[in-house]
Amino acid sequence: MRKEIQNNLQYVDVLNEWNPFDLKNGSYETEIADVIQAIHELDDAGKLAKRIQTIYEFSFEKIIPMRHCLKMADDLLFIKANESCSI
Secondary structure, three states: OOHHHHHHHHHHHHHHHHOOOOOOOOOOHHHHHHHHHHHHHOOOHHHHHHHHHHHHHHHHOOOOOHHHHHHHHHHHHHHHHHHHHOO
């Protein structure tokens, strides 16, 4: 399996576990797809955190505190960095 696909699956797992609004069955498929796209576009944790906050706010009309978005951005960019460091 290509490394990019493996990383995308890791992103999905991490984002599904997050469940920022404590929904019973998650139901974040659209948001997860948008966040994965943002991960591929951005390398700055602050910018990615803002994008994550905006994506979820648009869908749920609730704001996730920036500190939670920044933690998620750091976790996701850690996965991305490990992809670029591997052979």
